[in-house]
Amino acid sequence: MSRLIKQGLVTDDTWLPLNPDIAIPAPRQICNLEQWLQIADKNGSAVQLESGQEPAPLFDFLEQIQLVVIHFPVFTDGRGFSYARDLREHGYCGELRAGGHFIRDQLTYLRRCGFDAFQLADESGLEDALASLGDFSEHYQAAIDQPLPLFRRRTRTTR
């Protein structure tokens, strides 16, 4: 069983990994988009999006989906950050997991964009990586973790 960071803790992955070679994934198995579009009952489903696959096809099923994995082909491909915000802004409340080749130094940004689970390519770095979630305690912009921009929250005490 692989491990990941979830809700700020290192924990076991309870989902079966994606297998692109099967037609019908097992229950609690992560689907790719093609497989997921095929399954009739989307209740409790899990789907992985690749870079280039926008989340729009998921929007009608956001209450039924339990897990969305956004896969980063390389850590410098930042499309997944926008996909994550898109999903959350459309009301998705299930697990939103970053997978593939991101790095721990992106954890703050990922979390701010709505990710709540992080499956690092190198599992041995998970415990150390937790520290990076705490890199910043204040932010200028609105994002998923803090929907109000700083300018709506500043209290003027120092000027």
Add this chain to the structure above:
Amino acid sequence: MYVYDQYDQKIIDERVAQYRDQTDRFLAGKITEEEFRPLRLQNGLYVQRLAPMLRIAVPYGLMNSKQLRKLAEISRTYDKGYAHISTRQNVQLNWPRLADVPDILAELATVQMHAIQTSGNCIRNTTTDQFAGVACDELEDPRPYCEIIRQWSTLHPEFAFLPRKFKIAVCGSTQDRAAIHHHDIGIELLANNRGEIGLKILVGGGLGRTPAIGSVVCEWLDKKHLLTYLEAILRVYNKHGRRDNKYKARIKILVKAMGVDAFRDAVEHEWRALRDGPSTLTDEELMRARAFFDGPDYQELDGIVASAELDAQCTRDPIFGNWVKRNTQVHRVPGYRIVTISLKATGFAPGDVTAEQLELLAELSDAYAFGEARSTHQQNMVLGDVQIARLYALWQQLQAARLATPNIGYLTDIICCPGGDYCSLANAKSLPVAEAIQMRFDDLDYVYDLGPIELNISGCMNACGHHHIGHIGILGVDKKGQEYYQVCLGGSQSKDASIGNILGPSFKQEDMPDVIDNILTTYVTLREEEESFLETYRRVGIDPFKERVYVQAD
């Protein structure tokens, strides 16, 4: 100018701590070279030909005397005692040690400075008019909007790994001194037909390999929508910009590929979800931002008397008079002038400034200009608010420090990237070409007779020297391992923006002063009355220049 409160300071301090940890992990071998690259770049650190280069952010080019002194101190402690003003109003150090950078950033944070996002595929330092707030042709001061954009773009979680770098410029005046047509996003403060000032939004301008002039995506936008609209543009770009080829990854390529109308539709689609959301600017926030740029405590002076006295002084001392004519500009407040300090003395790399000069500028800004100074994208410095009655005293101090070269806006006020002497991207050296041209045209009377000419030099296609938009542009190219120089004519960075046309086959370095001489002689021969170089070029076209330059070369 903007002053940090506890929130700003906390964000900057936490960024320093984050980067210190990242540097430690890199030096301990826990981060690969490839993974560290964007992390250091987004903190301003390049690895260059001879040493790393650290680019320090100067938000919209504004600095106070404390910051200038700190830069001087840092350049002495961690570098070789000088710094460089870049073509995006930032300050560069050419010789810092990678391991020292966290300490340098910590020093900067003590004076409310940083190097965040001065490089990398993210939103870069927002630039503006170096005369913002003091220019006579200004509709509204652009700096509050620049500061609002600075805060929004700083450590933006969604847009830190864009397809490519992203540059925004804002202009609030009749003349465009911020080159907004040549930025990924250009913003112009503009009145609509009801007289309300809003924002015109251009997208997809740029230089580099594929120069382009920005397209209008929104004719007029209520200011309160500034951030949500920018967010929509960036989201379209982040999702759809090309990532397979870094030479086709800038937003200008996306706008061209989609067509501006389809691009606008995509932006409007994203904007529908963001519009009127929490990032909509409040009146209170707009007022807060404006209050930082209200202008200093000007004295009430009699402008007419001051000008008359200045005229008399100029007549008594023609060298001073010439400097006033070339390097100062009319100020919106009577009795004051704007002073541009030339960093283009012959024999010094354009834009270079020594630690001593930085300290002098700090002292002069305290003594003459309310403690503030500005950097310009033409790589000079500006004191924005100098009393006319005190210009003479200021000039004497500048002259003693070799900072009074009277060439602002003329041929020898060359914009020039660091080129092959420093930069690992460069195909060719640019500094020796600039110097050879400055030496050839050392007769100031001839230079003045030529009128305003913008000569821009880049050492490679990345176009940091903005060669495409110089009236005369020079581009260093590599031909089978040899350094050659291509010339283009007719570019403009103003509201009549244009991209220069290539004159023809490239030239050897030693021929460049002759080539420029031939171009200028052609202009002088063909010009009518008061025509500027650009006007003559636009009237007669490139052929007469081509004929003369290549006939002479044969």
